Amino acid sequence: xxxxxxxxxxxxxxxxxxxxxxxxxxxxxxxxTDVARRAGVSRMTLYRRWPDVRGLVxxxxxREWLAVTVGAMPHPGPLGTADAPLVxxxxxxLQALRAHPLLRKILDVDPELMLPYLFDRRGASxxxxxxxxxxxLRRGHADGTVREDHPVRQARALVLVLQSFALSLQTMxxxxxxxxxxxxxxxEVRLILERILAP
Numbered sequence: 001x002x003x004x005x006x007x008x009x010x011x012x013x014x015x016x017x018x019x020x021x022x023x024x025x026x027x028x029x030x031x032x033t034d035v036a037r038r039a040g041v042s043r044m045t046l047y048r049r050w051p052d053v054r055g056l057v058x059x060x061x062x063r064e065w066l067a068v069t070v071g072a073m074p075h076p077g078p079l080g081t082a083d084a085p086l087v088x089x090x091x092x093x094l095q096a097l098r099a100h101p102l103l104r105k106i107l108d109v110d111p112e113l114m115l116p117y118l119f120d121r122r123g124a125s126x127x128x129x130x131x132x133x134x135x136x137l138r139r140g141h142a143d144g145t146v147r148e149d150h151p152v153r154q155a156r157a158l159v160l161v162l163q164s165f166a167l168s169l170q171t172m173x174x175x176x177x178x179x180x181x182x183x184x185x186x187x188e189v190r191l192i193l194e195r196i197l198a199p
Contacts, residue, residue: 014039026109065125
């Protein structure tokens, strides 16, 4: 019987292979056969877990975006404390996500893949990020570092703001003008976040 640890390790190997395939050729040109070959597993093993490429890429995006979120957390200290303000964590996450090679590849080659998560439904990674932000907001409410309001609504509003910057910022920047480059817009979004979260 396969242990959960081995299953997780096998899943990680498949997701790593999927990431490599997508970075090489994009989502539309990635096949489960290519992923299975790169991961060193049989096609049937892969098909039992992921019957299509979109489901596999959905799980890959969830893993990668959550890793960015966790990796962007300032240390030491939990969010919502003086050592790790929520705004710093949100800005770190935004910048890390925008720089993530998988997101850049998808936006360059397969941007339609993001449309369901913008117009129809939330994805697993969005739900997990919302939970993460809600928890940080509640801590900020408790210690007085964040404006007290409905934490679920606040978290959703924050995700809407950050999502628009993460996915559409390049449509508004002008690298020839230092007042309109990425750095200037990051300062602007930081100001927005500070103002809407200030107690």
